[in-house]
Amino acid sequence: MRNRVIATGAATLVMALGLSACGGDGDGGGGDDAKGGKTIKVVAADYGTSAADASKPFWDKVAKDFEAANKGYKVEVQVINWTDIDKTVKTMIASGNVPDILQTGGYADKVADDLLYKVDDVMSPKTSANLSKGFAEAGKVKGTAYGMPWVASTRTFFYNKKAFATAGITKVPTTWAEVADAAKKLKEKKAAEIPYALPLGPEETQGETLMWEMGNGGGYKDDAGKYTINSPQNVETFKWLQDNLVKPGLTYPNPASTDRKTAFADFAAGKVGMMNGHPSVIKMAEEGKVEFGMAKIPGKTAPLESTLGVGDWTMAFQDGKAGKDAVKKFLDFTYTKDNLVKFASMYNFMPVTTDASEAMQADPKNAKLKDFFAALPTAKFYPVNDTSWDVVSAEIKKTGGKAASDDPKTVLDDLQKKAEEAAKAVK
Amino acid sequence: MSLKAPPSPAETGGGRGGRAPRPVSRRSGLARLGPLPWIAPVILLILFVVVWPVVELVRTSFLNISISGKNRGSAGTDKYKKLFEETDLGAVLIWTVIWTVVVVALTMLISLALAQLFNQKFPGRTITRWALIAPWAASVLMTAIGFKWMLNQTAGVLNTLMMDLGFIDGPQDWLGKSSTAWPWMMAVAIFVSLPFTTYTLLAGLQTIPGEVYEASRIDGAGTWQTYRHITLPMLRPAFLIGVVINLINVFNSFPIIWAMTQGGPGYDTSTSMVFMYKLKETDIGESAAMSVVNFALVVVLVLIFLKVSRWNEED
Amino acid sequence: MATAAAARPKTTGPSVKPPKRTFRPRTLVIAVVAWGLAALFLAPYLEMIITALRPKSELRDRTYLPSSFEWSNFIEVWKQSELGQNLQVTLLVAGGATLLVLLVALPAAYYTARMKFRGRKIFLLLVLVTQMFQPTALLIGLYREFYQLGMLNSVWTLIITNAAFNLAFAVWILTAYIGSIPAELEEAAMVDGTSRFGAMIKVTLPLALPGVVTALIFTFITTWNEFAMGLTLTTDPASQPLTVGINNFIGAYTVQWNYLFAASVVAIVPVIILFAFIERHVVSGLTAGSVK
Incomplete structure (x- = not known):
């Protein structure tokens, strides 16, 4: 028996040694290339969940094509799961392991630390002129483009037609009152387990929150650029949500712990009557x-004329x-019509360059995205070009959802205080 | 090994090492170097992998690090001040203590019963013991995600089961609010702690010589009396090991809460470990400060326990 | 296993005989309770397997069983990810860390158990303190360190880090175990001219096997299931361990629950197989006395 134990140990050893031949090799992040090197390190977010829709093959292909077209250059691609990318990048920056190019959800926090190149430095005028105007504007911090x-993508209102028919709802809601009314009917007729899906969990609280607040003339900032998280309109919005959707049981019982993924999956399983959704739905x-x-997303008295737009x-x-120069070469190479259409099509996103956008809209395959494209020019965005926004957004994700269960004023006051501190810290 | 069943590790506490450590007597060759050749690899590995990042951690807690990860210079003790001004910190600390005490206490109690049960002879004992191993063999993270899935309001089979059993009228959002999320997360934490603890106690039970029971039976002691006066006292070393390991692990437990509620809504279901992780999203320095405090807390907790249990009384 | 143990030549360990255990109905009750508990322990994993086999369209049905089992999910999951590669990394890391822990911890535990030396207490304290630090709290420091050393994405890094965080338990348990083995046996060997190291290997090690096996299993399982360091210290899918690979089924907009659980089940299997080999020895070592 003793021998058997030893044999098992030996087997493990052999396995280990045998496998080490094909094991991963060191990354060598120590930085052997001097500045001005020809090795470009690209870090990008993964928007997919399986090999079928992973983002890595896209970047690998771009890298390979680039290397083939530009002798002597090398591209290292690292694609990180969407849920982990922000934390990973933060760790990388804190350790001095900075990528050359990063593709993720926000950029302004890095401007505050003076980490980024100006767009003009790393993109030829021809390429940058092609960027859609509204977005190019949102990429500017105090007049200088960094992002x-x-x-x-834009957000729109989704409803389950079958559920609506079962509940006898003939008119698609355009106002809050109609949403509440439809939700009541859906519940009474048991047409949908969750009449309205309100995901205010840590994943995307800032999105769902803003869509509702905009319906009441609220939002995160006023025209002067001051945070207005606890404005009367915003407080009123959450009061309304509590009284008309949460307390009557017309949405998830605990919106603050419900993630967008759950809402989307439930909608796709026919369990949700209506919700605000993303093109991937x-x-x-x-x-x-x-x-x-x-x-169109219902507002308090009329549907939203400009919806929420989100850019990465x-x-x-x-x-x-x-x-x-290497970075510039690579970016110019990457920002082509074909590449952008290809990437956007994989996830039903919308491209943000003029020619790619036109090409995609012209393709009959994308007819379903018509509404999303139409909403893009007038869409409103998060204050992405405010260098304090990333902190504020993170705080909203953590506790913002509680405004739908606790006293909205207290929750929003606390967030407002944190936002003002963050704004002060970056000045 | 089959010829002699050596006393289990439980018999001698780790802290006090050998039963009869003897002074170094003969000095020759390697022995002249003393303990170094024997223990240096352990120390080196610990210094290299554990102590180095710990030093970094402490240093970080005095730095001002922006949300992007950039070091903006010294922060003095600001981060500690900021941490102690967090409105949620008090509740988080209280829940950390409740979480640790409840999970460890119930784990120990249930493990005692399980060890007793699986020490009996009955058909299929091996297979049932195998089943006991499952939560240990599976990753804690996966088990926690599995429970989150089963408890989901719209898709979770546990809701169906409890409805069929008549416990609830309709599907519940168990993990959505702290009042129901805590008990479920504690249950999962106990569930994954049971295998190791039960095995430790089983090992302890094996070290109790049969003659002792024999004698006790002759004295006419009942089952419960035998258990209280013989089994329990002799199980003490194994029991203590179980408590200390569980105290440390449960206090530091992260994947269960993170996978099931992410400490939310807000910070309502956060222990200090989860709180630390959430702070990292906005302020790395403050998060490091929380880690330092956290470490101090676990040291205190373990020391208190060792003191109370008079761990070293036989030393 | 009862038969296996009974077939063994002799078991001269202390015979543990709980009183009155020949009483039949009692055995029955015990068996029923134990079997019930076993089922309870397995239930969550059974549900994971059922979920893994659900067709995508029935994933969110709150039913006990799907209308049909989609066995192809288990094939798909291999195609849809780098599971094979991840499994290899995990095997390598868990095997390597386990070996490293034994190589490093055994001599230290042996010496600490046998000798009184200056700093012995401090040494044991240092080890205990290691146990109190979780990698989760040290991720940034770890990343920084291994980045500076140019060792990110390396299997060796994961082996070393996992070994270091598991040392504490191994040293503890081995020190205790070896301490309980009478030193006289080795001294006899040493009188015959064997070195202390030789005595340790030839005399003590075999006797301490159950302790060694316990430390081995503990390290192997912990490393096998480690997630936080794997996520932080590796970024290239090909060098990521299984737990991190599985995590990739959680995406930006959806979670592929069926693949997630299919992969999780795959991840449990090798550990169970290891148990099939080794746990038997632990159990027989633990129960040698009672199953006569």
Whole structure:
């Protein structure tokens, strides 16, 4: 028996040694290239969940094509799961392991630390002129462009047609009162387990919150650029949500702990009557064979004329190991019509360059995205170009959802205080 | 090994090492170097992998690090001040203590019963013991995600089960609010702590010589009396090991809460470990300060326990 | 296993005989309770397997069983990810860390158990303190350190870090175990001219096997299931351990629950197989007395 134990140990050893031959090799992040090197390190977010829709093959292909077209250059691609990318990048920066190019959700916090190249330094005028105007504007901090838009999406109102029919709802809601009314009917007729899905969990609180607040003339900032998180309109919005959706049990019992993923999945499974959704819902709902309709997001008295738009960004780091010229070459190479259409199509995003956007809208395959494209020019965004926004957004994600269960004023006051502190800290 | 069942590790506490450490008597060759060749690798590995990052951690807690991760210079004790001014910190600390005490206490109690049960002879004992191993063999993270899935309001099978059993009228959002999330997370924490603890206690039970029971039976002691006066006292060393390891692990436990509620809504279901992790999203320095405080707390907790249990009384 | 133990030549360990255990109905009750508990312990994992086999369209049905089992999910999951590669990394890391822990902890535990030396207490304290630090709290420091050393994405890094965080338990348990083995046996060998190291290997090690096996299993399982360091110290999918690979089924807009659980089940299997080999020895070592 003793021998057997030893044999097992030996087997493990052999396995270990045998496998080490093909094990991963050191990354060598120690930084052997001097500044001005020709190795470009690209870090990008993964928007997919499996090999079928992973973002890595896209970047790998771009890298390979670039290397083939530009002898002597090398591109190292690192694609990180969406849920982990912000934390990972933060760790990388804190350790001095800065990428050359990063594609993720926000950029302004890095401007505050003077980490980024100006867009003009790393993108040729021809490429940057092609960027959609509204987004190019949102990429500017105090008049200077740092963020390069990568993809965009708008939000729209989704409803389950079958559930609406069962509940006898004939008119698609355009106002809050109609939403509450429809939700009541859906519940009474048991047409949908969750009449309205209100995901205010840590994943995307800031999005759902803003869509509701905009319906009441509220938002995160006033025209002067001051945070107004606890404005009377915002407090009133949450009071309304509590009284009309949460307390009557017309949404998830605890919106503050419900993530967007759950809401989307439930909609695609036919369990949700209506919700505000992202273009990716289209594909999910089709796969789930749910008949759905789309409409403008209802506001307090009238539907939102400009919906929420969300852009993801690309940025280039000054402290990267590659030279400015190499970065510029790569960005110009990447921001082509074909690449952007290809990437956006994978996830039903909208491209943010003029020619790619036109090409995608011209393609009949994308007819379903029509509403989303139409909403893009007038869409409103988070204050992404405020260098304090990333802190504020993180705080809202953590506790903002509680405004739908606790006293809204207290929750929003606390966030306002944190936002003002953050604004002060970056000045 | 089959010829002699050596006393289990439980018999001698780790802290006090060998039963009869003897002074170094003969000095020759390697022995002249003393303990170094024997223990240096352990010390080096600990210095290299544990102590180095710990030093970094302490240093970080005095730095002003921006949300992007950039070091903006010294922060003095500001981060500690900021930490102690967090409105949620008090509740988080109280819940950390409740969480640790409840999970460890129930784990120990249930493990005692399980160890007793699985020490009996009955058909299929091996297979049932195997089943006991499952929560240990599976990753804690996966088990926690599994429970989150089963408890989901719209998709979770546990809701169906409890409805069929008549416990609830309709599906519940168990993990959505702290009043129901805490008990469930504690249950999962106990669930994953049971295998190791039960095995430690089983090992302890094996070290109790049969003659002792024999004698006790002759004296006419009942089952419960035997258990209280013989089994329990002799189980003490194994029991103590179980408590200390669990105290440290449960206090530091992160994946269960993170996977099931992310400490939310807000910070309502956060222990100090989860709180630390959430702080990292906005302020790395403050998060490091929380880690330092956290470490101090676990040291205090373990020391208090060792003191109370008079761990070293036989030393 | 009862038969296996009974078939063994002789078991001269202390015979533990709980009183009155031949009483039949009592055995029955015990068996029923134990089997019930075993089922309870397995239930969550059974549900994971059921979820893994659900067709995508029935994932969010609150039913006990799907209308049909989609066995192809288990094949798909291999195609949809780098599971094979991840499994290899995990195997390598868990095996390597386990070996390293034994190589490093055994001599230290042996010496600490056998000798009184200056700093012995401090040494044991240092070890205990290591146990109190969780990698989760040290991720940034760890990343920084291994970045500076140019060792990110390396299997060796994961082996070393996992070994270091598991040393404490191994040293503890081995010190205790070896301490309980009479030193006279080795002294006899040493009188015959064997060195202390030789005595340790030839005399003590075999006797301490159950302790060694326990430390081995503990390290192996902990490393096998480690997540936080794997996530932080590796970024290239090909060098990520299994737990991190599985995590990638959680995406920006959806979670592939069926694949997630299919992969999780795959991840549990090798550990169970290891148990099939080793746990038997632990159990027989633990129960040698009672199953006569």
